[in-house]
Amino acid sequence: xxxxSRRGLLAAGGAAGLSALLAACGSEDSGSGSGDSKGDGWxxxxxxxxxxxxxxxPDRVVAYTGTAAALHDYGVGDKIVGVFGPTKKKNGKPDxxxxxxxxxxxxxxxxxxxxxxxxxxxxxxPQLLVTNMYVKDALWYVPDESKQKILKLAPAVALTTxxxxxxxxxxxxxxxxxxxxxxxxAKSVTEAKARFEKASERLRRAAKGGVRVMAAAxxxxxxxxxxxxxxxxxxxxxxxxxxxxxxxxxxKQGFFEELxxxxxxxxxxxxxxxxxxxxxxxxxxxxxxxxxxxxxxxKADQVGGWMAEPRFSYAGAAPLVEDLAKLIEKAKKVR
Numbered sequence: 001x002x003x004x005s006r007r008g009l010l011a012a013g014g015a016a017g018l019s020a021l022l023a024a025c026g027s028e029d030s031g032s033g034s035g036d037s038k039g040d041g042w043x044x045x046x047x048x049x050x051x052x053x054x055x056x057x058p059d060r061v062v063a064y065t066g067t068a069a070a071l072h073d074y075g076v077g078d079k080i081v082g083v084f085g086p087t088k089k090k091n092g093k094p095d096x097x098x099x100x101x102x103x104x105x106x107x108x109x110x111x112x113x114x115x116x117x118x119x120x121x122x123x124x125x126p127q128l129l130v131t132n133m134y135v136k137d138a139l140w141y142v143p144d145e146s147k148q149k150i151l152k153l154a155p156a157v158a159l160t161t162x163x164x165x166x167x168x169x170x171x172x173x174x175x176x177x178x179x180x181x182x183x184x185x186a187k188s189v190t191e192a193k194a195r196f197e198k199a200s201e202r203l204r205r206a207a208k209g210g211v212r213v214m215a216a217a218x219x220x221x222x223x224x225x226x227x228x229x230x231x232x233x234x235x236x237x238x239x240x241x242x243x244x245x246x247x248x249x250x251x252k253q254g255f256f257e258e259l260x261x262x263x264x265x266x267x268x269x270x271x272x273x274x275x276x277x278x279x280x281x282x283x284x285x286x287x288x289x290x291x292x293x294x295x296x297x298x299k300a301d302q303v304g305g306w307m308a309e310p311r312f313s314y315a316g317a318a319p320l321v322e323d324l325a326k327l328i329e330k331a332k333k334v335r
């Protein structure tokens with residue numbers, strides 16, 4: 001694993017990342033989306049407050065893998081012809097970020113941070129590029145060095161995914177999907193929304209127990225404690241009443257605090273949710289870290305997974321809310 005800079009940390013191919021330590025879109029401040037698939041052409045205003053217009057509703061969309069997975073959940077997966085970002089693991093299985101997307105039916109333009117095959121992208125004949133936006137005006141996983149060439153082939157829509165509650169980007173992804181032809185009244189969508197709302201109420205009740213949670217990611221040399229105010233999912237959980245550890249000395253980008261393993265016990269928590277993506281060290285690999293084993297939550301076996309880059313759809317988010325609620329319900333105060 002390479003050393004974790006912010007970009008490397010957030011990159012799925014980087015190292016033990018906290019990719020989704022940045023998440024948001026859909027508030028008026030970040031640029032609310034609006035789509036129109038009827039009448040003359042198609043248009044959508046994205047998180048940059050940029051209105052993208054086409055003569056017709058796009059049928060060939062290339063998207064960041066996590067973005068594509070969310071759009072698939074809303075019913076427009078057939079329009080995804082290519083993806084870029086963590087898609088296929090070394091064993092050939094889909095990366096967790098791909099969700100329920102059938103990766104055998106899409107062209108993989110790039111499979112790691114910094115990878116974006118322009119030739120494959122051109123052959124995919126894209127009419128629209130869609131990606132997340134964790135930092136203002138930055139197109140997630142679109143390399144800066146080739147961005148201009150990429151944008152000459154198709155316009156881009158960026159959906160903000162940081163600093164606001166997860167509910168907002170979920171709604172914005174829904175608006176984009178609807179503009180592309182999704183039926184938001186379809187049974188699969190309404191059932192997923194109902195499941196999400198039920199899970200949210202369950203988490204709200206569980207949070208009343210006062211258990212403190214720490215969201216973190218592990219790398220060989222560093223332990224990252226994330227700020228619940230900067231992550232869309234954590235911010236939503238916090239709004240529901242979950243008591244999170246809030247790091248005091250954030251990194252320059254403001255999303256997490258970097259701690260040496262010797263100082264991993266700086267914050268006390270009853271529960272730890274650990275970045276569960278493939279690039280982050282998992283509990284079995286952390287047995288060699290004495291300071292990890294001494295954390296109260298670890299001693300009490302109150303450690304759960306954290307999908308640090310959530311899928312911004314009701315179907316993608318509902319299981320995450322359920323898992324956290326279940327973890328908190330079973331946990332005891334140990335700090």
